[in-house]
Amino acid sequence: MGRSVEFNRLSALVGLERPAAAPAAVLLAGDAGVGKTRLLTELADRGRQTGWRVLVGHSLDFGDTALPYLAFSEMFGRLAAEAPELAAKLTAENPTVARLMPGRRLIATGGAEHPERLERADLFEGVQAALGELSLAGPLLLIFEDVHWADQSTREMLSFLFARTFRGPVSIVVSYRGDDLHRRHPLRSSLAEWSRVPGVGRLQLLPLAADDVRTLIRVLHPAPMPEADVRRIVENAEGNAFFAEELLAASEQGGHWLPTDLAALLMVRLDQLEDTARLVVRAASVAGRRVSHALLDRVVGTDADTLELALRAAVDGHVLVPVGSGGYAFRHALLAEAVYDDLLPGERVRLHRSYAAALSSGDVEGTAAELARHARASLDVATAIRASVQAGDEAMAVAGPDEAARHYELALALMSDSDLARSPDDVVDLVALVVRASEAAVAAGDVFRAMALVEDQLSQLPPTAAAHDRALLLHALAGTSLLTDSGPDALALTTEALLLVPAGSAGSLRAQVLNMHARANADRHRDDDAARWAGEALRLGRELRLPDVIADATTTLARLDERAGDPQSAQRTLERTVSEARATGEVAAELRGLFNLGGLLYGLGRLPESLLVYRSAAARARERGRPWAPYGLEARAMAGIVDYVSGDWDAAQRTVDVDGESPPELAAALLTAVGMAVSAGRGEHQALEQLPRLRPSWQLDGLIAILSAVAAIDLHGDRGDLPAAIAMYDDVVSVVGALWQLPLFPARIRLSALLLGQLAAEAPRVAERDRVDLGRRGDALAEAAVATAEQGLRGGRQRGPEGDAWLARADAEHTRLRWLIGNDAPTETELVDAWQHSVQGFVRFGHRFECARSRTRLAAVLRAVGRAAEAEEQAGLARAAAQQLGAAPLLAELRTLGLSVPRRAGAARYNEALTAREREVLALVAQGRSNREIAGQLYISAKTVSVHVSNLLGKLGAAGRTEAVAVARRKGLLTPT
Secondary structure (H helix, E strand, C coil): CCCHHHHHHHHHHHHCCCCCCCCCCEEEEEEECCCHHHHHHHHHHHHCCCEEEEEEECCCCCCHCCCCHHHHHHHHHHHHHHHHHHHHHHHHHHHHHHHCCCCHCCCCCCCCCCCCCCCCHHHHHHHHHHHHHHHHHHEEEEEEEEECCHHHHHHHHHHHHCCCCEEECCEEEEEEEECCCCCCCCCHHHHHHHHCCCCCEEEECCCCCCCHHHHHHHHHCCCCCCCCHHHHHHHHHCCHHHHHHHHHHHCCCCCCCCCCCHHHHHHHHCCCCCCCHHHHHHHHHHHHEEEHHHHHHHHHHHHHHHHHHHHHHHHHCCCCCEECEEEEEEEEEEHHHHHCCCCCCCHHHHHHHHHHHHHHCCCCCCCCHHHHHHHHHHHHHHHHHHHHHHHHHHHHCCCHHHHHHHHHHHHHHCCCCCHHHHCCCCCCCCHHHHHHHHHEEEHHCCHHHHHHHHHHHHCCCCCCCCCCHHHHHHHHHHHHCCCCCCCHHHHHHHHHHHHCCCCCHHHHHHHHHHHHHHHHHHCCHHHHHHHHHHHHHHHHHHCCCCHHHHHHHHHHHHHHHCCCHHHHHHHHHHHHHHHHHHHHHHHHHHHHHHEEEEHHHHHHHHHHHHHHCCCHHHHHHHCCCCCCCCCHHHHHHHHHHHHHHHHHHHHHHHCCCCCCCCCCCCHHHHHHHHHHHHHHHCHHHHHHHHHHHHHHHHHHHHHHHHHHHHHHHHHHHHCCCCCHHHHHHHHHHHHHHHCCCCCCCCCCHHHHHHHHHHHHHHHCCCHHHHHHHHHHHHHHHHHHHHHHHHHHCCCCCCCCHHHHHHHHHHHHHHHHHHHHHHHCCCCCCHHHHHHHHHHHHHHHCHHHHHHHHHHHHHHHHHHHHHCHHHHHHHHHHHHHHHHHHHHHEEEEEHCCCCCCCCCCCCCCCCCCCCCCCHHHHHHHHCCCHHHHHHHHHHCHHHHHHHHHHHHHHHHHCCCCCCHHHHHHHHHCCCCCC
């Protein structure tokens, strides 16, 4: 994986595809675990497949007691096992090679005489001759692994072979660990010598790219895995395949620790250093992955010469590497972790205390985050609190809300000691810190965490707490509540907060509370009150020069203008507000303004413009380091929805793809729910497997519930599971209605229309007696859609093109259902008109898929009423859209209706009278019976039934069973219920 370039390069160097007469050799270098053996295994397999004889030998770490020529013994031993006759012939012709056979190198079991001494030159020439004999039968590939452990004799034999020619094609590959070669390693001189030999190439196997490590993880762990775990493994593995596999194994066992085997492998490098170098490396591990020379010098406390000698040894031993102009880093992050884990508890505390003292002195450079970590680890709580708050402030200043939230919460955890919190020597405003932590959590996308922090502090406020402190917390809690569907009553919170900051007191806080109170009223659709409070907030914000209040209050007023039927004024206001918020650096206000501007344009059906605004908001959120923050996340989700509606389904999937990101759980659920729309449109039923993971999020976010339920209704319906589709509708209506305290929420029109469509699709298949219940269910859905639409128009509000389209669709599906079951059946004109209105609605809105689906059903009714030419026109338009979108279920519907291709000229019997038997078959078809079931009931063969059905279709001018039943019912050939 991820090694195609290296493999092709290696294959070319050894001449795998085109063996050459001249010998070829490759020196393959790479760190331990990076994948050298895997690459060579693939090379050997490919070589055997293409007619090469492949011999592999390994060098082993026996220290100073290595057996000479061990790799050659392994090679000739494998040859003897695989081709004993050939091996015997070689040793007969080259007796010296017999000395390298494994059997000749065992400890003697009896009184065998000592073999006579063999000159090295004779052995070398014998091995060369034997290999030359082998190469005459076909190209020969020799692979020597782990030559960094090879003995001197093996290295000299290789030097000899590199410089010689063979009778046939011979290629040699030598692998070694580059990270094991310290300055005095004996292989260094050999490599320098080999590199100068003509025909010897070098290949460095670099770490895998992050995407390739992700692919490796997915292959080894096919089941879904939290993105945070995947990212941790990718980051810590640093492109090393072995590290990735070991870390994955530890993660699968529920742990996030450094695996013992991996730690032991890493610590081997430390054990090879002398004492002073080990002490310096252990001190460096306390700093983390990197440490500056100046800071390490202060902590270690040795003289400069001793420190530099120790650092030189650590660098030569590939434990540390120089970075920048004056620092060092561990070669692998996991190595730093392994060394740190090996420290004794007292040793850790002492070293952390030294780091904290050095950083506090100001003599060496460092960050507040570093000081906070060392102070905590050395049990200096007061310093840790101050530094953690400062670190949080610094993180927020550089758009790092996740890190800021962690720092603030660490400070809050340390301040849980009430004595320390009241200490006069370390005064920290606890309420202000809670608000900071809450704001950071919101910016990081964890709104519920933000809410919990404030609620906890509110519950602990004593009765004597200052009014300002309580108002500050109430304001923060109301703000987070308005960002969720399941928070406390924001209007009650802001009402109480206003009483605590009356006019004339705490000016800036009152302006902020007024602004939030206006938003809370607008959320409750108390528009007149919202406008009044927003106006007051705007006046006070201008008076006190509070750009955040000005921008936010203006956005609220623009939303109210839009509701009142003046979208042009609202658009101008929002555009101006966004520009001013960006100029003053008010990111939250800018994102809210952009999101509302996008929503206004979307509501007007101006999809391309809304998409640009939504993408701009999402990009702006990413730029400012808060991709999961409110309005930025929702803008990304809405961009995906607009892509889907506009018919760019591939773009929609790219927009919501979070591969390589670490979204909060709720953010991931929202984007997954958006992506389910494309899955449903393409008939990817495996998307239903997402529902168990998304269902808990329904209680927190109504949009997640609606989006996933909409997709699930279609997916269940496509599978013919109407009960599951009905259950999904009932579930989402119940949950969202309760969550929003609004039984007739706007999306209920769409949900009703979709389920009506599934009822109509099922109608021809249900028994006659069950059609009454189907009709009643359809009537209830149609009434709910109309009632929801009427409720949305109260207070002078207007319905946009999306609402119009779905309302028309609900009416068309209800009309189709009544027509199919014969219950209050509409006229042909009413039926066609209803579907034409549905098509027109989605054309006007710009929903490509739903327009195509409406055209398909319009074509079906046009065909049924005998308007074939018009039907074919609509079917052609629908088919073209469905093919471009890859909408498999819609294409299947077109085929079922006989509309996927032009009608064959076989329906010449149109309007011919039905026979008595054909009427019997028709009645059973209308009950949804299969050919086999009809055959059993009428005591005829299934083949005969098939003939009768074909005759029925021709005489009724129908393309399928469903259409035949509809036409027959319209013509009075079936008894109505």
